Amino acid sequence: MNCPECDAGLGIPSDAATGEIIACPDCGADFEIAKKDGSNIELKQAESVGEDWGE
Amino acid sequence: MSRVCIVFDRLRTEEKMLQKEASELGCECVMRDAKTTQINTDTKAGRDFGDVALERCVSYFRGLHFTACLEFLDVPVINNFAVAGICGNKMFMTARLKKSGVPTPKTYFSFSGEAAAENAKETGYPLVIKPVIGSWGRGVMPIRDGDAMDAILEIRGVTDGPHDRIYYMQEMVKRPPRDIRVITVGGAPVAAMYRRSSGFKTNLALDGEPELCKITGEIGELATRASEAVGGGILGVDMMEDESRGLLVHEVNNTVEFKGIAKVAEQNIPRAMVKFALDLVRK
Numbered sequence: 543m544n545c546p547e548c549d550a551g552l553g554i555p556s557d558a559a560t561g562e563i564i565a566c567p568d569c570g571a572d573f574e575i576a577k578k579d580g581s582n583i584e585l586k587q588a589e590s591v592g593e594d595w596g597e
Numbered sequence: 598m599s600r601v602c603i604v605f606d607r608l609r610t611e612e613k614m615l616q617k618e619a620s621e622l623g624c625e626c627v628m629r630d631a632k633t634t635q636i637n638t639d640t641k642a643g644r645d646f647g648d649v650a651l652e653r654c655v656s657y658f659r660g661l662h663f664t665a666c667l668e669f670l671d672v673p674v675i676n677n678f679a680v681a682g683i684c685g686n687k688m689f690m691t692a693r694l695k696k697s698g699v700p701t702p703k704t705y706f707s708f709s710g711e712a713a714a715e716n717a718k719e720t721g722y723p724l725v726i727k728p729v730i731g732s733w734g735r736g737v738m739p740i741r742d743g744d745a746m747d748a749i750l751e752i753r754g755v756t757d758g759p760h761d762r763i764y765y766m767q768e769m770v771k772r773p774p775r776d777i778r779v780i781t782v783g784g785a786p787v788a789a790m791y792r793r794s795s796g797f798k799t800n801l802a803l804d805g806e807p808e809l810c811k812i813t814g815e816i817g818e819l820a821t822r823a824s825e826a827v828g829g830g831i832l833g834v835d836m837m838e839d840e841s842r843g844l845l846v847h848e849v850n851n852t853v854e855f856k857g858i859a860k861v862a863e864q865n866i867p868r869a870m871v872k873f874a875l876d877l878v879r880k
C-alpha cells in the first residue's frame with residue numbers, strides 16, 4: 543500500500559490492526575488504519591498532536 | 598471470567614500488549630476506539646464495554662469525558678473519573694500530594710500574569726513554570742531571570758487559552774540529571790526506571806535501552822503513598838532526587854506509557870495491569 547500523500551511504499555506490517563498509526567517513511571505523514579479486512583486496508587488522516595496529549 | 602475493555606484513540610504498542618496479555622489470561626478483550634463510539638443517556642443497547650474498562654486515550658480530555666460516560670453506564674473504569682480529574686491537572690495533583698504528606702517541590706499558584714510576575718519577584722529565580730494541563734514536558738520551562746519571565750507572560754497573553762490564566766510555578770530542584778519513573782498498579786510498585794538527558798527536562802525520550810531503577814524500600818513506599826494520595830489505580834509516579842531533602846514526587850501520570858520499560862522489567866507490566874482490572878470485578 544502506498545502513501546496517499548507522496549506515493550512512497552508504506553510497508554504496513556501484516557499484523558497491523560484497526561486504530562494503529564502508520565507513519566510514511568518518506569514524507570512523514572501519519573495515517574490511521576480506518577478499516578482492515580484481510581489485506582484490504584483503508585487509511586484515514588491521523589489526528590494531529592493536541593495540547594492535551596500525553597500520559 | 599470477566600471481560601475487559603481497552604478504550605483507546607491511537608492504538609499503540611501498549612494497548613496491543615494489554616490486549617495480548619488479556620487473551621493469554623483467557624479473558625475476552627473488547628477493543629474500543631473512543632473516536633468512533635457513540636453513547637446516549639437512554640439506552641445501553643449495542644454498546645459493549647465489557648465488565649471493566651482500561652482507559653488509555655492519548656488525548657486527556659477525550660479520555661476524561663469517556664470515563665464520565667462509562668461511569669454513567671455503570672462500567673468500572675481504571676483510572677476512575679476522580680483520579681483522572683486529579684492527575685490530569687498539575688495544580689490539583691500537587692495539592693493532593695502535599696495534603697497527604699507526600700514530599701513534593703514547593704509550588705506557587707497564581708491566577709493572572711500580574712500576580713505571577715509579582716510572585717516571581719518575591720521568590721526570586723530560578724523557577725520552573727508548567728502548564729497545568731499537558732504532558733511529555735511540553736511547555737515546562739526553566740525561568741532563570743526576569744527577562745525569561747516577561748517572555749513567558751507575553752506568550753501566554755497571546756495564546757490566551759483557558760488554562761493560560763492559571764500559573765503554576767515551582768522551585769527548581771537541585772538534582773542529578775535524571776528523574777525516576779515508578780509504575781504502580783493498585784498502589785504496588787511494579788517497575789521503575791531512570792529517565793535522563795543532558796538538557797533541563799529529563800523526560801524526553803532518549804535512544805537506547807531504558808535504564809532500570811531498583812525499587813528500594815524508600816522508592817516503593819513513596820510511590821505507594823503518592824498513588825494513595827490521588828486515589829489509586831494504574832499510575833506513573835515521577836520523582837526527583839533532591840540534593841538535601843531526598844526523594845520528591847513531582848508528578849503522578851494517569852495513562853502511563855510502558856513499552857520501553859516493559860522490555861527490561863522483571864515483572865510483566867501489562868499482565869499486572871490486566872490482572873488488577875479483573876480482580877476489581879472478580880465474579
Ligand SMILES: Nc1ncnc2c1ncn2[C@@H]1O[C@H](COP(=O)(O)OP(=O)(O)OP(=O)(O)O)[C@@H](O)[C@H]1O
Binds near residue numbers: 596737
Ligand atoms: N521543579 C523542578 N526542578 C528541576 N527539574 C524539573 C522540575 N520540574 C520538572 N523538572 C524536569 O522537567 C521534566 C518535565 O517535568 P514534568 O514531569 O513536571 O512534566 P510533564 O509534562 O508532566 O512530563 P511527563 O508527562 O513525562 O511526566 C522532568 O522530567 C524533570 O526532569
Ligand SMILES: [Zn+2]
Binds near residue numbers: 548
Ligand atoms: Zn508519504
